[in-house]
Amino acid sequence: MLRINIICCFLWAMPLGVFAQMPSGRFSFHLDPELEHRQGRAFKEEKYYKNGKLDSVYRKWDAATGQKLTEGYYVAGKRHGEWTEWLSNTQRHNYMRFTYAHDTLKKLYEYFGWANAQNDSIKSREYFYIFETNPDNFSLHTISWSRDIIGKKNEEEYVIIKDKVHLESKKRKVWDKGIPWKQEWTVKQYDKNGKSLGHKRHGHWILWNEDGTLQQETWYDMGKLLRQKRYEGGQLVEDKRF
Structure with a gap:
């Protein structure tokens, strides 16, 4: 927070x-x-x-x-x-x-x-x-x-x-009992006239399981979804590009 x-x-x-x-x-x-x-x-x-x-x-x-x-x-x-x-x-x-x-x-x-x-x-x-x-x-x-x-x-x-x-950018990583839980990044976007368009998801987002293994990785470019990886049991099972 x-x-x-x-x-x-x-x-x-x-x-x-x-x-x-x-x-x-x-x-x-x-x-x-x-x-x-x-x-x-x-x-x-x-x-x-x-x-x-x-x-x-x-x-x-x-x-x-x-x-x-x-x-x-x-x-x-x-x-x-x-x-x-x-x-x-x-x-x-x-x-x-x-x-x-x-x-x-x-x-x-x-x-x-x-x-x-x-x-x-x-x-x-x-x-x-x-x-x-x-x-x-x-x-x-x-x-x-x-x-x-x-x-x-x-x-x-x-x-x-x-x-x-004005909050322009926020990167955040959270742990639960010492184990990584999630990683997020948002950036404020502006139009060509300098008007705020709000905060957009950006960069590398990550979710972990309770045991510390990867659950999901997602990449964004100012709100646009670029790529998403999904894991099961720590193994990559899906890799989508958008």
């Missing part, structure tokens, strides 16, 4: 210019959970200045608990390279890693674990964002991990978002 709301936390005093670069609308970022949790708390900071601007490493801790909240790097007052924000409003080892190029957000990685401690944290969900020059256009790769079968995926999805809200 496509994740509509993206929960992010940033520095408590992040410059407004950085907010202006964030996508808004249907796929908007929400700062409230972490920011509300930090309200009224005392912090310890490590920061350095050069020519009156923040420069070099920056770190921030919760003064009461000693938990590290933020770590990153400034160059001439601008965020550059990797920044990490630990989500202190949760009891699990959850964090977000931002990749900046002189205050412009290029990539974002979110990690959510099942366990509490960093050393024994078991993956729950991972989100990988890559932003284009226009940050309203981005790709999102999501992985949902099994809690019962460690190291096995439940679902993996790739989506492409344009103009903040």
Whole structure:
């Protein structure tokens, strides 16, 4: 399932210019959970200045608990390279890693674990964002991990978002108890005037049996059926071209 709301936390005093670069609308970022949790708390900071601007490493801790909240790097007052924000409003080892190029957000990685401690944290969900020059256009790769079968995926999805809200493409693969179940891909189609014709089946679609053997493979080209293979007992029994 496509994740509509993206929960992010940033520095408590992040410059407004950085907010202006964030996508808004249907796929908007929400700062409230972490920011509300930090309200009224005392912090310890490590920061350095050069020519009156923040420069070099920056770190921030919760003064009461000693938990590290933020770590990153400034160059001439601008965020550059990797920044990490630990989500202190949760009891699990959850964090977000931002990749900046002189205050412009290029990539974002979110990690959510099942366990509490960093050393024994078991993956729950991972989100990988890559932003284009226009940050309203981005790709999102999501992985949902099994809690019962460690190291096995439940679902993996790739989506492409344009103009903040439009889902242009979605690839999805689903597992059941560690065994592949289905693989799908849809792409939005447009007419010559740029009017949306809706999402069409595209590429390689696959269905598996409960034992992990192939059941069916189908190939599409923007909704047009090209080829279909059917299997029984893991053996190919039918191969049709259209």
